[in-house]
Amino acid sequence: MLNLSRRFFIQFSYDGTAYHGWQRQENALSVQEVLEAALSKILNANTLTTGQGRTDTGVHALQCFAHFDWEQELPEGIVKRLNRILPEDIAVQAVFEVPPMAHARYTASARSYTYRMHFIKDPFINRYSTFLHQIPDAAKIQAALPYLLREADFGCFARTGGGNVTNRCHVFKVSWEQIDNRQAEFKVTADRFLRNMVRAMVGSLLDIGYGKKEAAWMEELILTGDRSAAGQSVAAEGLSLEQVHYPDWVFSRRLYA
Numbered sequence: 001m002l003n004l005s006r007r008f009f010i011q012f013s014y015d016g017t018a019y020h021g022w023q024r025q026e027n028a029l030s031v032q033e034v035l036e037a038a039l040s041k042i043l044n045a046n047t048l049t050t051g052q053g054r055t056d057t058g059v060h061a062l063q064c065f066a067h068f069d070w071e072q073e074l075p076e077g078i079v080k081r082l083n084r085i086l087p088e089d090i091a092v093q094a095v096f097e098v099p100p101m102a103h104a105r106y107t108a109s110a111r112s113y114t115y116r117m118h119f120i121k122d123p124f125i126n127r128y129s130t131f132l133h134q135i136p137d138a139a140k141i142q143a144a145l146p147y148l149l150r151e152a153d154f155g156c157f158a159r160t161g162g163g164n165v166t167n168r169c170h171v172f173k174v175s176w177e178q179i180d181n182r183q184a185e186f187k188v189t190a191d192r193f194l195r196n197m198v199r200a201m202v203g204s205l206l207d208i209g210y211g212k213k214e215a216a217w218m219e220e221l222i223l224t225g226d227r228s229a230a231g232q233s234v235a236a237e238g239l240s241l242e243q244v245h246y247p248d249w250v251f252s253r254r255l256y257a
Contacts, residue, residue, distance in 0.1 A: 006097060007098050013091050015060055015089040015090075016236070019089075031055075032066070035086070047070070051105065052105050056196065056236055077257075096256070108245060109247060110190060117234075118183045119184075128240070137211065143208075145174045147219040151168070152169070154194060156225050156227055158227060159195040174187065174189075187242075199236065
């Protein structure tokens with residue numbers, strides 16, 4: 001039987017404070033559950049989505065994508081209609097019709113994350129940045145960054161029991177910017193990320209910045225693959241998925257405003 005379904009991408013963002021990550025769970029509220037409920041209401045049919053990947057509890061997303069299949073034309077004004085239904089901590093920016101082979105997770109070529117930290121107590125940014133009581137040495141951290149730029153097994157940063165088929169990832173870009181001894185940002189782009197990977201990376205870099213380890217220890221850590229040897233994972237609220245990268249052909253069809 002001929003499958004006439006068309007495929008659509010949703011671009012959205014969310015404040016992850018109230019959610020147990022993106023992925024649907026049996027006994028906890030997820031972003032996926034809330035988004036699917038809104039979409040199903042508008043389309044008047046049970047509509048399932050596939051996301052670009054999963055995020056941990058409390059992690060935010062400035063740009064995220066999910067796809068769904070639908071046989072008919074989408075309703076006019078679907079973006080505005082979704083945003084009227086969705087809670088204030090989830091916002092849809094666009095809906096695209098994409099080629100049927102496009103996949104929100106497997107077609108993505110890379111993801112970019114930012115981890116934000118601040119060193120002076122500030123109640124206005126606590127939801128999106130982690131407060132650290134001690135300022136790390138930025139020069140020491142900068143010296144360790146090149147060791148992260150590789151294609152390798154990053155099991156040393158993976159959550160124990162995460163169920164990954166492979167721990168191999170290719171890290172393309174990393175940076176650490178410290179601003180006036182008040183704030184810092186760690187940015188990383190890779191083809192894929194393991195569960196808890198960025199937060200464990202930051203915890204390990206802070207061990208170097210606090211003088212507990214030397215910069216060259218980062219390479220030794222990656223080669224050993226020992227999660228127990230890495231730094232402690234930092235808190236979730238400082239982490240945001242900033243961008244999901246796709247080939248240009250994915251967005252070659254209609255845009256729904």
